[in-house]
Amino acid sequence: MKKLTPRQRIIVMVVPLGILAVGIIGHALFGTVALVIPPVLACVFLAYLVIEARHYAQLLFARQLHESRATYRQWELLYGMSEFLRPVHPLPPTRGWAASPDLLREIMTHVLENAPDCVVEASSGTSTVIIGYCLQRLGKGKVYALEHDPVYAARTRRALELHGLTAFAEVIDAPLVEHAVGGARHEWYDLKGLQTKDAIGLLVVDGPPETVQSQARYPAVPLLRDRLAPGAVVLLDDGGRADERATAARWANECPGSEVKYLDLEAGAWWLRMPFR
Ligand SMILES: C[S@@+](CC[C@H](N)C(=O)[O-])C[C@H]1O[C@@H](n2cnc3c(N)ncnc32)[C@H](O)[C@@H]1O
Incomplete structure (x- = not known):
């Protein structure tokens, strides 16, 4: 009451x-x-x-x-996803700190329709498991999840093992380190461990947490832009927040020829397609 x-x-x-x-x-x-x-x-x-x-x-x-x-x-989206992917173990929780089912469904549809060889995630968790299942279903590709927190890295690795997805998904220990981005200093994931040579077809940005600094997720595109495939898609979670709105606007501004749209999901999301060059 x-x-x-x-x-x-x-x-x-x-x-x-x-x-x-x-x-x-x-x-x-x-x-x-x-x-x-x-x-x-x-x-x-x-x-x-x-x-x-x-x-x-x-x-x-x-x-x-x-x-x-x-x-x-x-619930309906989660049920549909679960029925389709047929996980061999209960899926980790969604919503709250994890992505909501509607964003996970968006990611799932994108991966299944576009079959990217290389997916990179800024953060790890339930989304890594879902992407892993999609790539397993396609029989090719790999998701690399950058994780700054060793506890959550271990948790996601364990989930990937339980779900039998280690061939399609990998958690990379990536402590937050200082990067020079756009004339400012930003704490973002250490990219030393991201050794893949494949161009990134999908970049999912759901970290680091907003408490790290203002526009904490902004460095994702400037730091990985050269590694994005032509026409690559970037999905930014929590698009309803002012910081993420500003981040998406900066990305669109700094990537001429890119397409940007807002996805009206539970937490909101931004979808950015890089130019095909
Ligand atoms: C928004 S979460 C990422 C969620 C991920 N995309 C998913 O779908 O599960 C961003 C980061 O917060 C941390 N995190 C995850 N769960 C948490 C929790 N329950 N409490 C505090 N931090 C958490 C992890 O380091 C994670 O990489």
Whole structure:
């Protein structure tokens, strides 16, 4: 149960006291006839409370309806993905820190339709497992997930082993190190471990966490641009956040001929296609 707001607390305490005061003063000034005023004011106040409560209940209902529809949609997408990929072990959690099912579905569709030989992820987790399954289904390609946190690197590696995906997916230990990007210093993944010679067909950017610095994900494109295949796609998660909006705008601006669009997903995402040159 939500606590009363300071405004509501003041109304609930002050109004009855005000009605009482009006009654006492009215009685002193006009005698017994003024005793009719407090019950009338109390009725008006009660009517106001009923209207406020109804309004609040309607808002609550609308919000819950919206949330249950959104949850159903995510659940439906997750179920469809799981049915299609037939994982040999339960999939790791989605949403929260992990990508939401709608973004995972977007990634899955892209990988299956475009069959990239090389996928790079900035971060690792459930998305790495899903991409691994897609590449396994295609029988070719590999996803390299850059992970700065050894705990999550070990967790994702374990998940890849449990799902039998180590031939199609690899977690690369990539501590955050300083890079010079666009005239500024940025903490981003150490790229020494990313030894693949294949051009990157898909780059999924879901890290590092926003707490690292402002526009923490911006370095992805400037640092990997030379390694992107012509027509490569970059997917940036959490596109609804101001930092990611600014990042996508900078990328589009710095990559003439690229195409950019916003994907209206649970957390929002940006889709950027590099020019075919
Ligand atoms: C947004 S998460 C990446 C999620 C990944 N794309 C997925 O679908 O699971 C970005 C980074 O946060 C870290 N992380 C993942 N889960 C976390 C958690 N529950 N709490 C704190 N950090 C977490 C990991 O280092 C991860 O690379």
